Amino acid sequence: SDGAGVVEAVGSEVTLWKKGDRVLPIFAQKWFDGAPNMDNLRSTLGGPNDGCLAHYGKFSEEGLVATPSHLTDKEAATLGCAGLTAYNAVVNFGGIEPGSDVLCLGTGGVSLFALQFAKMMGARVIITSSSDEKLARAKTLGADETINYATKTNWERDVRKHTKMAGADLIIEVGGAGTMQKSMMSVKPYGTIALIGVLAGGESSLSLYPILMQGVKVQGVIVGNRSDFTRMNRAIEQNKMKPVVDKVFGWKEVPEALEYLQTGKHFGKVVVNWE
The missing domain is CATH 3.90.180.10 (Medium-chain alcohol dehydrogenases, catalytic domain)
Known part of the structure; x- marks a missing residue:
């Protein structure tokens, strides 16, 4: 696209x-x-x-x-x-200002762009990953707090701790149904969950009470x-x-590029160069 x-x-x-x-x-x-x-x-x-x-x-x-x-x-x-998806989530829909807390789920392209835009606006950024190596790299981009969700399965509690129990002002939600419940427990009252991806599933039974009782806004972002x-x-x-470009593949390496993307090992974006 x-x-x-x-x-x-x-x-x-x-x-x-x-x-x-x-x-x-x-x-x-x-x-x-x-x-x-x-x-x-x-x-x-x-x-x-x-x-x-x-x-x-x-x-x-x-x-x-x-x-x-x-x-x-x-x-x-x-x-x-x-890039544009993250920009809209952070700048146009996020309602953030200097000092706001932004939670980015994962270290794919959208989440890292969101990290960069949020830091550009003076926000504090918490980012998650199952890889300590990726979290260390996110620190070099300006992430203020990191959470390894593989070792801290109740990562919503850590988000609360990192925000003095207030919750995040904005959550970059790329997991979908598989992570939405935890995101609803991580967001502050009247905060925003920017729903961007469904990497962890597109359908699930969710309790809507947190959205209703805390005035949470769930905003779909279509680029x-x-x-x-x-x-x-x-x-x-x-x-x-x-x-952040993780890896560049040649024109004849498109199958390898797609396979690499599917492994989830990338940090940022994967590019195919036709030359």
Whole structure:
């Protein structure tokens, strides 16, 4: 659903781009600003539209944004889906301010982007992983507290301890049904759970009482629009932020890249380079 490239040719009526421009395609090709509608959400790359695992692609001029100038194409290719999802979760939906507590579940692409954006906004970040090595790497990115959920299975208690029993202001929830109950026990009253992924399951029986009795907001995040993408890129460029790229595979190594992604060993994003 995301990628990066260089403009090879433009149509006769195109005014936004010229040959040689470095660009990124937007996730939903018809979603330019504001809230989406069903037509917008049917224009997404990687389904139903063709995705970006290709040498060439054809886009409308408004279906692209400019690549941040300090990033390589490999780095910038990570922004369109995971980066923008995290940006919207933290900046537009999170309601956080300097000193807020943000909990990021795991060390995949979205969670690490959320860590970087939250630190950019002056928040405190707690992050979880089943790997102490990954948690140590998260510390170098600015994580304030780390929790190994493999050894601390009741990690919601540790979140409470790290927030003086208040709970997190924002939770980046990528686990889905498998972790939602613990997230509801980790969030503060009137806090936000940004529901982004369902890595631990999409269906489950959950008690809704914590949401009701504590005024918790559960916000689904479906990437973002073109205007959000442009604003995010300005923030990234201004702060010289660098996406975390775990590993780069060659064009003939796509099966290996997918297998590696499935192992869950990655820290950040996995990139396929067509050259």
